[in-house]
Amino acid sequence: MTAAIDTTGIIASRAHSASRRNRLAWALAAALAVTFALSMYLGDFPIPVSGIIQSLFSPLTGLANRSVDFIVLQVRLPRALLAIASGAAFGLSGIIFQTLLRNPLASPDIIGISRGASAAAVFVIIILGWTGLAVSLGAFAGAVLTALAIYFLAWRNGLTPYRVVLIGIGTDAVLIAAISYIFTRARINEVQQAMSWLVGSLNAARYTDLLVLAAAMAVLIPALIALLRSLDPMELGDDTARALGAPVEPARLGLMLVAVAFAAFATAAVGPVGFVAFVAGPLARALLKGAGRGFLHAALIGALVMLVSDLIAQHMLPATQLPVGVVTGACGAIFLLWLLITSGRSGRVN
Amino acid sequence: MTTLTASAPPRAQKAARLTLGLLLLAMMLAAIAALSLAVGARPIPLETVWRALTAYDATATEHRIIWDLRLPRTVIGLLVGAALGLAGAVLQGATRNPLADPSILGIHAGASLAVVLGVAFFGMTQLSSYVWLAFLGAGGAMLVVYSVASLGREGATPVKLALAGAALSAVMFSVINGILLTSQRTLDEIRFWQVGSLAGRSMDILFQVTPFLIVGAVLALAVARLLDGLSMGDDVARALGQRIGISRALSGLAAVILAGASTAAAGPIAFVGLTVPHVARSITGPGYRWILPYSMLLAPILLLGADVLGRVISPPGEVQVGIVTALIGAPFFIALVRRKKLAAL
Numbered sequence: 222m223t224a225a226i227d228t229t230g231i232i233a234s235r236a237h238s239a240s241r242r243n244r245l246a247w248a249l250a251a252a253l254a255v256t257f258a259l260s261m262y263l264g265d266f267p268i269p270v271s272g273i274i275q276s277l278f279s280p281l282t283g284l285a286n287r288s289v290d291f292i293v294l295q296v297r298l299p300r301a302l303l304a305i306a307s308g309a310a311f312g313l314s315g316i317i318f319q320t321l322l323r324n325p326l327a328s329p330d331i332i333g334i335s336r337g338a339s340a341a342a343v344f345v346i347i348i349l350g351w352t353g354l355a356v357s358l359g360a361f362a363g364a365v366l367t368a369l370a371i372y373f374l375a376w377r378n379g380l381t382p383y384r385v386v387l388i389g390i391g392t393d394a395v396l397i398a399a400i401s402y403i404f405t406r407a408r409i410n411e412v413q414q415a416m417s418w419l420v421g422s423l424n425a426a427r428y429t430d431l432l433v434l435a436a437a438m439a440v441l442i443p444a445l446i447a448l449l450r451s452l453d454p455m456e457l458g459d460d461t462a463r464a465l466g467a468p469v470e471p472a473r474l475g476l477m478l479v480a481v482a483f484a485a486f487a488t489a490a491v492g493p494v495g496f497v498a499f500v501a502g503p504l505a506r507a508l509l510k511g512a513g514r515g516f517l518h519a520a521l522i523g524a525l526v527m528l529v530s531d532l533i534a535q536h537m538l539p540a541t542q543l544p545v546g547v548v549t550g551a552c553g554a555i556f557l558l559w560l561l562i563t564s565g566r567s568g569r570v571n
Numbered sequence: 572m573t574t575l576t577a578s579a580p581p582r583a584q585k586a587a588r589l590t591l592g593l594l595l596l597a598m599m600l601a602a603i604a605a606l607s608l609a610v611g612a613r614p615i616p617l618e619t620v621w622r623a624l625t626a627y628d629a630t631a632t633e634h635r636i637i638w639d640l641r642l643p644r645t646v647i648g649l650l651v652g653a654a655l656g657l658a659g660a661v662l663q664g665a666t667r668n669p670l671a672d673p674s675i676l677g678i679h680a681g682a683s684l685a686v687v688l689g690v691a692f693f694g695m696t697q698l699s700s701y702v703w704l705a706f707l708g709a710g711g712a713m714l715v716v717y718s719v720a721s722l723g724r725e726g727a728t729p730v731k732l733a734l735a736g737a738a739l740s741a742v743m744f745s746v747i748n749g750i751l752l753t754s755q756r757t758l759d760e761i762r763f764w765q766v767g768s769l770a771g772r773s774m775d776i777l778f779q780v781t782p783f784l785i786v787g788a789v790l791a792l793a794v795a796r797l798l799d800g801l802s803m804g805d806d807v808a809r810a811l812g813q814r815i816g817i818s819r820a821l822s823g824l825a826a827v828i829l830a831g832a833s834t835a836a837a838g839p840i841a842f843v844g845l846t847v848p849h850v851a852r853s854i855t856g857p858g859y860r861w862i863l864p865y866s867m868l869l870a871p872i873l874l875l876g877a878d879v880l881g882r883v884i885s886p887p888g889e890v891q892v893g894i895v896t897a898l899i900g901a902p903f904f905i906a907l908v909r910r911k912k913l914a915a916l
Contacts, residue, residue: 326734331741374905384908387670390737391904394674394841398897401766405891409759416758420748495745541753550745557738561731562722 238512245508249521253305256528260301263536266292300426303490304531304545305524306434308497310487312523313445315498316505316516317480321473324382325560328499329364329484332389335493336396337367338485339419342492343400346415347407354429356418357489364485367392372477421494421546423531430490437486441479448475449516494546496553497523497530503560526552589861592854596868600649603875607645608637610879612887647777648769648875648892651833652843654784656870657791657863658829659844660851664798664859665822666732669907672845673709673830676732679839680740680747681712682831683765687747691757701764702779702835709831713823715739767840767893769878780832787828791863794822798859840893842900843870849907873899 261273268276268289276293279285315328329335341363345351351359372380375388400419404412417424451472463469484498501523505515508522530548537543608620615623615633623634655673662671673679685708689695695704720735751758763771797818800808808815830844851865877895884890 377909387908388905391901395897395901398894402894404762405766412758413755416752420752544752547749550742554742561719561735
């Protein structure tokens with residue numbers, strides 16, 4: 222009897238969570254669509270909505286208007302799509318790290334993985350003189366190497382969240398020193414060029430970057446979904462999960478690799494845009510209020526944060542285009558304070 | 572009664588041993604200082620160094636190198652090193668946090684941010700005007716980090732302090748990067764200061780920061796007894812009749828003065844304040860009355876040693892001291908984090 226009541230209760234609450242999850246996902250998707258439309262519309266060169274729509278479909282309809290098409294298809298569209306893709310990748314990377322390490326501060330931008338990408342980019346730009354896609358490749362390698370270094374340094378009969386975060390902070394300090402050193406050795410123009418890469422920017426968005434990132438995500442997202450299934454038994458605790466035959470360690474390692482890859486590809490495409498990975502997970506959780514893990518929602522929030530921040534960065538100051546990383550950094554500050562204060566109140570940080 | 576008299580001689584012995592240790596360190600420091608005067612792009616024999624110091628001859632190039640370049644550099648290294656060591660030890664004691672350090676707690680980021688703002692928006696270009704900005708930034712950052720970390724029920728726990736410091740540093744650095752991106756002039760001004768270096772600092776700067784360093788050092792040494800109380804935990808300290816709020820405020824003030832002044836003079840130098848107190852503690856045991864003077868001598872040994880090393884490892888150029896200390900200090904920090912005992916934090 223009681224069992225029956227319990228089951229209906231669980232089913233009812235599951236149905237309730239599911240509808241909450243769905244509603245939230247649709248709301249976020251709608252917000253993203255509106256922002257996307259806005260990003261097509263806003264700019265120094267005013268284009269009527271009909272012109273934008275005509276341009277967007279011109280590859281199909283064959284109706285061309287060269288100057289409008291250039292602005293819409295070569296400037297605004299790749300920029301907005303790259304913002305959405307990289308934001309989603311950062312958001313996913315962040316929430317995987319945060320879930321696995323059970324610590325909101327364990328996102329790749331806080332523990333130095335993005336800094337590894339920056340240090341590598343600065344190295345290849347200034348010392349090796351690379352440009353373009355090669356820089357992105359270098360940055361990718363830097364992020365992966367840094368993640369490996371943190372993993373091995375923090376490993377000691379397993380990983381504990383605080384150790385990963387603190388080792389990450391230490392690694393970050395070394396990378397900062399390395400970047401500063403390279404800067405003192407270079408000509409100021411080279412420094413300036415590398416500098417814009419350091420903050421993360423969409424000002425030079427290209428379809429090549431977008432294509433690489435989209436291809437990577439087409440592989441990584443199915444991998445993530447497959448791995449997440451094996452995460453379900455782990456909610457019951459490692460021992461129970463093992464008893465149920467779940468491959469706990471391989472799943473964890475696999476997820477970690479996927480998370481590093483998301484961060485590395487996104488960083489390679491747009492630079493180390495700070496705090497997007499960091500805010501997406503906690504925001505998704507706060508909005509879901511316990512109704513599920515929120516990976517999809519974190520991806521949507523990451524994309525939304527990136528797109529909104531880039532709009533602000535483009536249009537806030539009249540004559541200058543700020544890099545998007547400056548805006549996400551400032552917004553991240555406010556969010557971070559809130560997180561530290563509220564997590565302190567509930568009595569724990571990790 | 573008997574136990575008291577019996578325990579007295581070992582204690583006196585320990586004091587004598589530690590005093591002897593201090594003397595040895597002072598001698599080591601003198602030797603490294605001499606090395607710092609002699610070693611460089613142009614090596615100068617020690618007799619010439621001695622003659623330059625005792626019988627200055629303005630026509631001799633080597634004498635001029637010693638007085639104009641290497642002496643200011645060495646003296647700044649001595650003072651900045653001592654200040655960083657003391658600041659780190661005081662911070663670790665006051666926050667009961669073995670990871671406390673001016674860079675971990677965001678003091679360096681605060682100082683850097685203030686200097687960047689000054690250069691970018693108020694056109695300050697003199698190293699000497701950085702002093703005040705760095706102070707302002709260091710103090711402000713310390714205040715913010717500490718208040719953020721102490722919000723919530725259990726107050727400023729060591730891990731929360733380190734996390735708040737690291738996270739707020741990240742925020743401040745993103746603002747710094749934003750400003751540097753839009754202003755090449757500021758970037759050019761700041762990039763050499765921001766590494767942390769003892770080179771190219773004039774006597775001017777030395778005179779400017781010395782009063783602060785002295786006040787900070789005196790204050791730090793004066794709070795040693797209070798730090799011993801704080802290190803036993805708030806409840807014990809309170810039971811011993813200590814007013815912990817005032818103790819924390821005084822030690823915090825000492826740390827900010829020391830870290831602010833040293834950052835102003837040499838730029839943000841990481842890890843010296845972190846590692847040195849641990850070495851000192853491993854020699855002296857837990858009492859801050861010994862840890863502080865030991866840190867004060869050990870830190871300039873490390874800093875000047877790193878500076879001398881940086882001058883010779885990549886000829887013909889130099890590696891700035893802030894980079895050498897990061898390369899020495901970071902592995903130490905990581906080893907510290909890996910130690911099991913820290914899990915109890």
